[in-house]
Structure formats: C-alpha cells, structure tokens
Amino acid sequence: MGPSHHGASLSQEDPTPSLPTSRHIRLVSLLPGSSDMIICELITADLDSAPHYEAPSYTWGNPLDCQTIYIKTTEFGDATEFQVTSNCFSALRRLRLADRPRILWIDAVSIDQHNFPERNHQVTLMSKIYSGAAEVIIYLGESEDNSDLAIEFIIELDNPDLETTTSLSYPKSEPLLLALRSFFSRPWFSRVWVIQEATLSRRATVYCGDKVFPWSAVRSFHQWNASQKWMGRLPFVVTSSRASLTKSRPGKTMLKALIETRYCAATDPRDKVYGLLPLLEAFDQELNLTPQYEDSVAKVYTDCAAALMTQERFELVLCAVQGGSDRNDLPSWVPDWRNEPKRTILGKNYDIPSNSTLASTDVSGYSMRLTLLPSKPVLHMAGYSCGKIMKVGSVYLAGQGLFPLDEWKALLDKEPTQSSDADPDEASYAVKGFYAVICAADFAYPLAIHQFVEGEKESAKDKQGSSWEALVRRALRKRADGSPSGNNGALSLRDIPFRRAGVHLPPSYRIYVQRVLQHCHSRRFFVIDSGFMGLGPEETRIGDDVYASVGANIPFVLREVDGGSKQQETSRFRLAGECYLESRTWRELGGEPRYLDIV
Incomplete structure (x- = not known):
C-alpha cells in the first residue's frame, strides 16, 4: 500500500525489466501453486494499453519482518530471491490461484523502492494505476477477534434476506459491537495510502480470512451507522467519498484530507502528503506539488504548506499547527502532519466584528508572502498587537x-x-x-x-x-x-x-x-497586559504576544525570537498557535499594523 515504504528493492544485479517510458509500469504475474514458495514473473506494460490486472491494497507491516519470494528470470525456471514484508507475503499467498497466473500491480515488487526518481514518478501515476485496475483487492489479513461475526453482519446489512427484512439476524449485542470495533481497528483502516486505493477503484473486493465480500458493503454499513449510531466514529477511508473530495478547490480538498488523516499512519512520513496527491490527480485538480522522496520531511511539509497558502486563506493552514513550534527542523508556521491533533481548531467559526480596525484595514497593502530559502523558510505578514500575555492558567x-x-x-x-x-x-x-x-x-x-x-x-x-x-x-x-x-x-x-x-x-x-x-481541552486561559482575556494553545507562555493578522479572521499567539526591539521595522516570531480573544478586544485595536516574520 503505497510506493514509498522501505523493504523490498530491485537491485542493479537483478535482471528485472526496465521501464522504457514514463507511461510504463511493472506488472507481477503471480504463478499458480499451493506450497509456501511464492514465484512471480515481472512484465512491463504501457499504462494506457495494459492487460487485465488487479491491484492489492494492504498494509506493509514491520519492514524488518521479511520473507522470501522468487522472481523468475529465465524461461528455464531460474529465479532470483526477493525480500518482501511478511504482510505482503501473506497477501500474495492468499491471492494466488491454484490453476492459472494472476496479474497484479503490487507496490513492493512493481516499484524499485530505492530508486528515488522512479518512486517520485510512479506516485504521479498512482491515480491511473488504481483507477485502471480491473479490481482493487483489499487484503485485511487473517480472521481474528471475531471478525467473521462482524463481516457476516456487514454483509447482511448490504444484502438482507427478504424473509427477515423486519429484523436482522444479528441483534445489537456487546460481542457484536466488540467485533465491529476490532474489525474497523485493523491496521489497514488507519493507513494513509489506502484512502486513494479504495476511493479511486472501479470495483473493490475485501479479503479477510476466508471471507470475501464487496467494499460497497462497508460503505453501506457507514450509511446505516450514520442513522443508527452503533459506532461513534469510523475511519476516514470508510466515510470519505468521491463526491466529498471533488466538490471543492484542490487546496481546500487537500487541506481537509490532511486534517482528517492526521490519525492515519505511514511508514514514510512524506507519504502523509504524497499519499493524498493521487486523489487530486484523479479529480483533475492540481496543487503545484510533486513528489520528491529525496527531500527531507521538513522540506516536504514546508512545500506543502506553501502550496496550500497559494490557494487557501493562509490562516487556515496556520490553524492546523498543533504543537509543532518546538520542532527545530520545521518552521513553526508549518503543520507537522506526523502529529495527531491535540485540540479542536478555533478558527473555523471565528467572526471578527465588522466595525473593528482589523476588518476595515486595506489588505492589499499588507499581503502575506513567503520566502522559502532552504535555511530560512519565512512567512511574512502584518498584524496588530493585541497585547502581551501576563497571566496563564494551567493546561486543561x-x-x-x-x-x-x-x-x-x-x-x-x-x-x-x-x-x-x-x-x-x-x-x-x-x-x-x-x-x-x-x-x-x-x-x-x-x-x-x-x-x-x-x-x-x-x-x-x-x-x-x-x-x-x-x-x-x-x-x-x-x-x-x-x-x-x-x-x-x-x-x-x-x-x-x-x-x-x-x-x-x-x-x-x-x-x-x-x-x-x-x-x-489542551488549552490555557490567559490574560494580556491590556486586561483582555483569551484562550490559547497548551504551548502558551507568559511573555508571549497576541497578534491579529491582517487578512486573517483569527488571532495568534506568537513568541518573539532573537530579542527584536519594537523600533525594528520587522520582528521575528515563532507561532505557538491560534487563540480566542474576547470580542471587546477588537474595539481597542488601532494605529498602523506591524510587520511580522514567522520563522
């Protein structure tokens, strides 16, 4: 699941087929058999004229826990050992047919994981690879934690017996609820790559133990649960849809997906961003962001934030910062998508009074801009000082x-x-x-x-x-x-x-x-030197400044760095996070805004 996990690789010594053009992919012919020995053949195909193939969606698991498969290299049966994760090995063994080859596109074998240019380019093809597959096969692993009970219930909801339409065969019970919770807690549901793999599929089938059923049954369960509320929360891959992801601008779509998937895991943290890009490509949207796996995580996240700010209000990106200001490798204004959310975002419903100085300021003269030098990614903006924090309460x-x-x-x-x-x-x-x-x-x-x-x-x-x-x-x-x-x-x-x-x-x-x-939750109450009250992020400290930024409708807690003086034209700050100020604060703002550099 996803092309950027560490594990198997195609070494230079392996006589594997090269990719002759940018539109070619490698397909895996999984040879028939019944033993524990997995044997494959690799073939290349033009994506626009590829033969019938299926695309497994699975979790890599522990990259250090590997098993050996064999890639057939000659017509005489010679084969080369190839290491894949145990989860990949299990998926191949489960999907192998007894009497004929099965043609698959499977990331661990189809992509050279140590070839950065190839990985970068293959990510740009992911939307076409999964939407072009005859079927996406979602492999969840072996049966455990009463998963059969959960699956039987999901299948019956999707296709109820006409003779029992008035009541289900599986009434609500604690064992059934536990089975459903365990089922949706499987690792596959919390991986970032599976979102595009499931969303872009023309047809998807779920394999779990001996059970095989359509992915549409899981979607039907989501719709049923929305009214019945048996489960309070379902994974994003279950609740998201093409409609919900395509009705907005690319920047809004991407930012929403990034926020919603903060709970999702990725072996390579760059994939918290790159794993969502195929969704935009599939929906003919563009964010001016291309995969570069050779870049550091900090640069990938910074480039993503910068790209989002060109299409969306910059404060929406700043509001997604959740405790990232203490990371030395990341600018404080860049959300760290490796972190789960600490708190709700206050900026969504903040309304600056229309009669305030901030609301009447001519934004055009103080437009936000970015300087993305490698050693100094800086966000330049202007803002009105609301005051300095003099008192803070403990964190709740x-x-x-x-x-x-x-x-x-x-x-x-x-x-x-x-x-x-x-x-x-x-x-x-x-x-x-x-x-x-x-x-x-x-x-x-x-x-x-x-x-x-x-x-x-x-x-x-x-x-x-x-x-x-x-x-x-x-x-x-x-x-x-x-x-x-x-x-x-x-x-x-x-x-x-x-x-x-x-x-x-x-x-x-x-x-x-x-x-x-x-x-x-995860915030502190504070009082600024002017006597006004506010609610700031957990990272708020005495001495921090509160600024209302021109062009934004949410104030921010900032921490001045390198001892800049008030006489300087521009001061440097680190972002602690968005905050809430009592409404009467806005009537006291006045004068000229101050230029700020957020580092």
Whole structure:
C-alpha cells in the first residue's frame, strides 16, 4: 500500500525489466501453486494499453519482518530471491490461484523502492494505476477477534434476506459491537495510502480470512451507522467519498484530507502528503506539488504548506499547527502532519466584528508572502498587537483532572462571582466575558459550568467513579490496542466522549458545558497586559504576544525570537498557535499594523 515504504528493492544485479517510458509500469504475474514458495514473473506494460490486472491494497507491516519470494528470470525456471514484508507475503499467498497466473500491480515488487526518481514518478501515476485496475483487492489479513461475526453482519446489512427484512439476524449485542470495533481497528483502516486505493477503484473486493465480500458493503454499513449510531466514529477511508473530495478547490480538498488523516499512519512520513496527491490527480485538480522522496520531511511539509497558502486563506493552514513550534527542523508556521491533533481548531467559526480596525484595514497593502530559502523558510505578514500575555492558567486535559474553573477565574483582577443566567446584571462585563471566552463563543451560561464542576467534585468522592472525568479515564483504559494515545498520555482527541458530559443538565446548559470542555481541552486561559482575556494553545507562555493578522479572521499567539526591539521595522516570531480573544478586544485595536516574520 503505497510506493514509498522501505523493504523490498530491485537491485542493479537483478535482471528485472526496465521501464522504457514514463507511461510504463511493472506488472507481477503471480504463478499458480499451493506450497509456501511464492514465484512471480515481472512484465512491463504501457499504462494506457495494459492487460487485465488487479491491484492489492494492504498494509506493509514491520519492514524488518521479511520473507522470501522468487522472481523468475529465465524461461528455464531460474529465479532470483526477493525480500518482501511478511504482510505482503501473506497477501500474495492468499491471492494466488491454484490453476492459472494472476496479474497484479503490487507496490513492493512493481516499484524499485530505492530508486528515488522512479518512486517520485510512479506516485504521479498512482491515480491511473488504481483507477485502471480491473479490481482493487483489499487484503485485511487473517480472521481474528471475531471478525467473521462482524463481516457476516456487514454483509447482511448490504444484502438482507427478504424473509427477515423486519429484523436482522444479528441483534445489537456487546460481542457484536466488540467485533465491529476490532474489525474497523485493523491496521489497514488507519493507513494513509489506502484512502486513494479504495476511493479511486472501479470495483473493490475485501479479503479477510476466508471471507470475501464487496467494499460497497462497508460503505453501506457507514450509511446505516450514520442513522443508527452503533459506532461513534469510523475511519476516514470508510466515510470519505468521491463526491466529498471533488466538490471543492484542490487546496481546500487537500487541506481537509490532511486534517482528517492526521490519525492515519505511514511508514514514510512524506507519504502523509504524497499519499493524498493521487486523489487530486484523479479529480483533475492540481496543487503545484510533486513528489520528491529525496527531500527531507521538513522540506516536504514546508512545500506543502506553501502550496496550500497559494490557494487557501493562509490562516487556515496556520490553524492546523498543533504543537509543532518546538520542532527545530520545521518552521513553526508549518503543520507537522506526523502529529495527531491535540485540540479542536478555533478558527473555523471565528467572526471578527465588522466595525473593528482589523476588518476595515486595506489588505492589499499588507499581503502575506513567503520566502522559502532552504535555511530560512519565512512567512511574512502584518498584524496588530493585541497585547502581551501576563497571566496563564494551567493546561486543561480531559480525563486528567477537574476542569480548572476556580484557578482560571482567580487570574482576573476582580474575581468573578457566580451569577444567575436569568439576572445578568448581577455580574460585571468582565465576569460575563470570562464565561464567553472559555466557550470560545459570544454566549455564556455561568450557572451551567458551575453546576457541572461542582457535580464533578462530588462524583470524584464516589468510589464508583461516576464523574465524566472518570468516564474519560475508563475510555482510555478500554482502548482496543491497550496503549495510551494522544498527547501526554491523554485520550486521543477523537476518542474523548465530550457528548456524554453534563447529560443531566438542561439541553442549553449541556451544550454550553460540552463546548467549554471541547474548546478548552489542551488549552490555557490567559490574560494580556491590556486586561483582555483569551484562550490559547497548551504551548502558551507568559511573555508571549497576541497578534491579529491582517487578512486573517483569527488571532495568534506568537513568541518573539532573537530579542527584536519594537523600533525594528520587522520582528521575528515563532507561532505557538491560534487563540480566542474576547470580542471587546477588537474595539481597542488601532494605529498602523506591524510587520511580522514567522520563522
């Protein structure tokens, strides 16, 4: 799955067929047999006139765990040993026919993995290779963890027995739910390359143990689950579709796919980007980005960010930065797609007041630009200083302690007092502003968060662990693979059950509490020197600056580097992340914007 994993290679000594033109590919003739010895022949074919072939989609597995296959080199039967991963070996053995050859395009054998120019070019052909295959064969491995039960249920949903249309043969049960969770937790579903392999296929068939069934049945399960909600989350490869990926501009399509696939794995981290490019190629979209496997990961990610900024609003790319500012090999303004998301993105619904100085600034005079010198990739922009951060609260991480409401309130000059939602005059503007800030919105229900926190305190005394925080910790312990995920040992963001918080509160209170928890997770409350309040990323520190950038509708926390003075025309900063500021901040902005270099 994917052309850029380490493992098998075509050495110069191997008398394998070369690729005579840029439109040629290598096909693998998997010879018939029944023993453990796998024998293949390699043939070249023009992609536009290739014979009937199938394209397996599988996971490489451990690149150090290899087995030997044999590539037949002469008509007399001589063969050369060739190393493939154990997963590839298992896939070939499962797909081999007993009575006739089977023609495949399989990345581990069809591409010289150590030939950078060949790998680079073959990636540009991937969309045509998989869309041109007669069938894509999705190989999930052997039967285990009650996978047969999950598959039988999926098949029946896709093609129910007419005599039992009123009820399924497999009613909802804990064993069935566990089987489904285990099935969709298989490694194949979390690999980045499989997205284009499944999406671009004309026809796809799933092999899992002895079970063989159409990929369309999995898609049908997704549609059924959307209404029944048996499973809260399904992998992106299951939920994405051609329609969802083709209705937008290439930059928007690519950025959305990059964000959605941050949880996906790739043996080569460059493939977090390159594995998605075939989708654009297949949909006749272009991002002005070509595979260069000889480049460093930092350069690949920087080039990708730069290409996205030429087509999309630059702040949308900056909002995708999730704790990358401390990596020495990567500019702070470039998202590190190796990292899972730490927190929600606040910038999606941020609305700068139309009567603010920022909204009325002529953007054309302060346009964003990039300098991509190898030693100094710099993002140049202009912004208004909102102030310097003087106070910060501790980080809130769901499942690792009570929500720090009292601590964060204590950071205000005048401590807020609990107020009634029905009588807002009892609270000062600053007090009401505090409750709006922690929700990252312009509405607040102070009594709701107070009731929730007090309830959590009482529940914490209960040895049965009935609090929401205890629920999150149990979810962490129940992870299918048994190992912590996310950051700092916390539950992965996508697995935190925010919708189960405050379930005993009235609906409006419950929605407010859930938004507070979701927006505050992996963030800190802060106060800037002008007295305004905000919600910043976990990386926020005292002394950081908050800037509202011209041309962006979301402010950012920046950290000045190399001691630049205020008299300098341009100052250098590193990006900590996007933040939320209370709405009255915008009325105080004025003067001329300052030029900023983000490094």
